[in-house]
Amino acid sequence: MTETDLLRRNVNLIGGQWVAADDGATLDVTNPADGAVIGTVPKSGTAETRRAIEAAASAFETFRKTTAAERADMLFALYEAIRTNVDDLAFILTSEQGKPLAEAKGELGLSAAYVRWFAEEARRAYGDLIPSPFKGRKLMVTREPVGVTAAITPWNFPSSMLSRKVGPAIAAGCTVVIKPASQTPFSGLAWGALAELAGFPPGVINVVTGSASVIGAELTANPLVRKITFTGSTEVGKILIRQAADTVKRVSMELGGNAPFIVFDDADIDRAIEGAMIAKYRNAGQTCVCTNRFLVQDGIHDAFVDRLARATGELRVGRGTDEGVQQGPLIDEAAVAKVEELIADAAGKGGRIVEGGARHALGGTYFQPTVIAEATTAMEIAQEEIFGPVSPVFRFNDEAEAIALANDTPFGLACYFYTSDLGRAFRVSDELRYGLVGVNDGFITTEVAPFGGVKESGIGSEGGPYGIDEYLDLKYISLGGLD
Ligand code: NAP
Numbered sequence: 001m002t003e004t005d006l007l008r009r010n011v012n013l014i015g016g017q018w019v020a021a022d023d024g025a026t027l028d029v030t031n032p033a034d035g036a037v038i039g040t041v042p043k044s045g046t047a048e049t050r051r052a053i054e055a056a057a058s059a060f061e062t063f064r065k066t067t068a069a070e071r072a073d074m075l076f077a078l079y080e081a082i083r084t085n086v087d088d089l090a091f092i093l094t095s096e097q098g099k100p101l102a103e104a105k106g107e108l109g110l111s112a113a114y115v116r117w118f119a120e121e122a123r124r125a126y127g128d129l130i131p132s133p134f135k136g137r138k139l140m141v142t143r144e145p146v147g148v149t150a151a152i153t154p155w156n157f158p159s160s161m162l163s164r165k166v167g168p169a170i171a172a173g174c175t176v177v178i179k180p181a182s183q184t185p186f187s188g189l190a191w192g193a194l195a196e197l198a199g200f201p202p203g204v205i206n207v208v209t210g211s212a213s214v215i216g217a218e219l220t221a222n223p224l225v226r227k228i229t230f231t232g233s234t235e236v237g238k239i240l241i242r243q244a245a246d247t248v249k250r251v252s253m254e255l256g257g258n259a260p261f262i263v264f265d266d267a268d269i270d271r272a273i274e275g276a277m278i279a280k281y282r283n284a285g286q287t288c289v290c291t292n293r294f295l296v297q298d299g300i301h302d303a304f305v306d307r308l309a310r311a312t313g314e315l316r317v318g319r320g321t322d323e324g325v326q327q328g329p330l331i332d333e334a335a336v337a338k339v340e341e342l343i344a345d346a347a348g349k350g351g352r353i354v355e356g357g358a359r360h361a362l363g364g365t366y367f368q369p370t371v372i373a374e375a376t377t378a379m380e381i382a383q384e385e386i387f388g389p390v391s392p393v394f395r396f397n398d399e400a401e402a403i404a405l406a407n408d409t410p411f412g413l414a415c416y417f418y419t420s421d422l423g424r425a426f427r428v429s430d431e432l433r434y435g436l437v438g439v440n441d442g443f444i445t446t447e448v449a450p451f452g453g454v455k456e457s458g459i460g461s462e463g464g465p466y467g468i469d470e471y472l473d474l475k476y477i478s479l480g481g482l483d
Contacts, residue, residue, distance in 0.1 A: 004088045006193060012042050012209060013192030015055030016202020021210065022047055027182055032098035032329040032365055033319045041185040044210035049177070049218040052206040056148045056175040057224040059203030064145050064173045068123045071171055075119035077198035078170075082112040085197075089190055093159060094320040096184045098328040098365075099283050101321055110447065111163035114463065117447040118167035121468050125172065136483025143472040145173035146250055147226035150219035152179045152212075152240070154232040155331055156286045158187035161231045161254075164451070164462040166191060166205065172471035174227070177219065178207045181232075183331060185209040212236075220244045227471065230254065231288075234411070234456050241459075252460035252470045254288070255453060256385045257413030260406035261291040261442075262428070264399070265299035267418035268440070273307050275442025276391075279416055281315060281369060282443075284327050285389040286335070288457075289414035289436065289445065292386055293375070294393040295402050301395050305373050308391060309355040312369045315389075317360050329365040330388055336365050339388035346372050346379045346392060356389075383409065399424065403431045413453035416442055435461070 011018045019042075020026075026040035042048070082089065090104035097104070130139040151165040158180060169176050180188020188207055195205040208215055216236075219225055220243035228244050230237055231254040244251050261279055263272050280291040296304045320328040330336050336359065343357055356368030367389055375381060375392035382392070396402045406415060416438040417428055425439050435453040438444040445451060452461035460470050 004091065007085055007088050007190045008039070008092050008186050009189040009193055010039050010041055012044055012048065012052070013189070013205070013207045014048065014052045015058075015206065019048075021045070027185070027210065029096055029183070029185060031095050032331055033321070035364060038095055039186065041189065041209040044208045045214045046218045048210070049208050049215045050222065052177045052208045053148060053218070053222050053224050055203040056177050056206055059201060060145075060148055060175040063175055063201065063204055066173065068125065071173060072119045072122040074198060074200055075115055075122060075167065075170055078194055078200075079112050079116045079119060081194045081197040082108060082115060085194070086112070089159065089187070091321070092186050092190060093184070094328070096186050097155060097158060098320050098331060100325045100328055103283060104320070107157055107160045110160045110445070113447040114160065114163035115167045117463070118171040118468065121168070121465065122171035125468055125472060136481060138479040138482060140477040140479065142475045142477065144475055146471050146473050147174060148177065148224050149174045149227040149229060149471065150177050150179065150225050152216065152219070152228070152230045152232065153181060153188065155181035155183040156283055156288070158184035159190070162188060162191050164467065165229045168462070168468040169229070169471045170204070172468055174471050175204045176206065177225070178205065179212070179215050179219065180207065180209060182209065182212065216240060217243065220249070221247065223247050225249060227251070229470065237458070250470070252462070253458040254451070254462060255413075255456060255458040256411060257288045257290075257453065257457050258292045258383070258385055258409040258411040259289055259414045259416065260293045260295050261415075262402050262406060262417035263294065263296045263300055263304055264402070264417065264419040264421070264424065265297045266420045266424075267300060268420060269300065269303060269307065271440060272304065272418040273311055275416065275418065275438070275440070276308055277311055277442075279438070279442035280391050281312070281327060281389055284330055284367070286331060286387050290387075291391065291416065293382060293405075294391055295396050295405050296393055297402070298395060298397055301393075305354060305371065305393050308393070309371045312355045312371050312391065315369045317362065317366055317369070327369060327389060330367055331365070333365060335388060336367055339367055339386065339390055342381045342384060342386055343370065343372065343390060346375060346381050349376065349379050351375055351379060351392065377405070377408065385411075399428065403428060407431075407433050410456040411453065412455035413457035414438065414444070
């Protein structure tokens with residue numbers, strides 16, 4: 001077995017055993033670069049999911065009693081396993097997801113960074129001693145692992161989304177059942193292989209692939225699961241919150257966004273263009289924190305559109321594994337169709353396509369990086385998550401209008417703005433109803449800071465000193481009779 005074969009598993013990991021679906025059913029996995037089938041994974045269902053949950057519940061009884069130092073050591077071993085295998089893991093990721101290899105390596109680097117961060121945080125899950133209002137009593141608060149955790153993740157960041165869930169869950173002493181996206185299951189299954197390489201006990205990490213609604217129904221209904229952590233669309237997040245209500249599970253939801261990127265007249269335009277390119281076109285625009293709407297003030301508008309169009313036109317589109325490629329294919333035909341619909345709607349309502357606007361000559365699901373000027377709030381693109389390489393540019397007149405436009409959405413994940421005015425930097429930060437704010441900064445994700453949305457973008461936060469809290473329950477102990 002080569003190293004890549006070792007990591008690229010085509011069966012599920014349940015209780016330390018690599019197994020097919022009970023009936024042998026499989027799902028095809030394709031490479032978005034050319035549509036070729038690159039392998040199959042099990043199409044598991046209720047029975048396999050239940051066994052994975054039971055394996056995790058059984059492992060939890062021992063795992064929850066491990067010391068924080070032991071869990072930290074396991075996570076450091078996992079960190080090393082990711083780093084040692086970064087090239088193979090990146091190749092697997094690009095093959096099923098399409099993003100350029102350099103971006104895939106970047107994602108793996110972030111995965112490793114999250115795991116290391118939570119290895120460090122494992123030892124800092126402190127309790128409290130509360131000053132007692134009663135004589136002869138001590139009031140203590142301890143923090144205990146929530147229990148079996150189900151982690152459901154999307155295709156756009158199939159590795160790093162798991163690192164932000166598995167890392168803190170393990171650090172806290174939870175055990176995990178992973179359900180990766182069906183379009184990118186190999187990167188999810190690789191977490192099982194990495195856990196083995198790192199010496200995790202059987203049952204601590206389990207991975208089940210297959211029908212989302214069937215697996216999701218069991219994960220949310222089974223009382224042994226105490227926590228659902230999900231990254232994906234708001235639509236599916238709402239389903240999971242409803243389903244998890246019957247057994248009152250804790251939930252963390254990292255959902256969709258509609259990020260504004262505001263450029264004020266006083267912005268440093270070079271810096272704004274640099275930030276715009278990262279905040280828009282990373283992963284072909286398929287990220288939850290990608291700019292969905294450029295809001296640009298009158299005075300700088302024309303220069304910004306011109307510069308953005310030029311930089312967009314220079315992006316090199318191609319197969320993710322080819323040298324120098326900056327934008328890969330979109331994930332599937334449905335994604336291309338959605339982008340086409342949004343562009344047609346915008347063009348029909350007065351939008352001016354200044355760059356791109358159509359499928360790429362490479363065919364398949366490749367799409368031209370696109371800029372649309374004269375965008376308005378009447379267009380679908382103002383409300384819908386584009387999830388593609390399209391930059392609509394809206395014009396505004398003053399600060400109040402920019403803030404009103406930016407907040408005019410049910411979402412509240414990431415937002416960005418560019419200004420050279422310090423007062424404005426604070427004023428606008430205060431007014432934006434978002435969980436993540438980049439001021440003169442187009443790439444804000446880091447393992448050391450919290451990541452999460454408000455409004456319909458989610459519940460809870462991943463990363464930073466707060467990420468582990470999502471996997472710990474508070475327990476208050478009143479110790480009396482001490483006088
Ligand atoms: P999705 O359709 O919601 O799928 C996400 C995951 O949920 C996949 O594993 C999917 O499985 C599973 N799923 C679908 N229906 C389900 C059900 N009824 N029960 C249980 N699981 C179910 O989202 P996506 O298209 O993969 O990802 C794009 C979305 O994720 C965007 O909206 C994006 O903004 C959001 N996102 C948010 C963040 C964040 O941190 N806030 C980060 C990345 C992405 P199958 O693949 O098998 O259908």
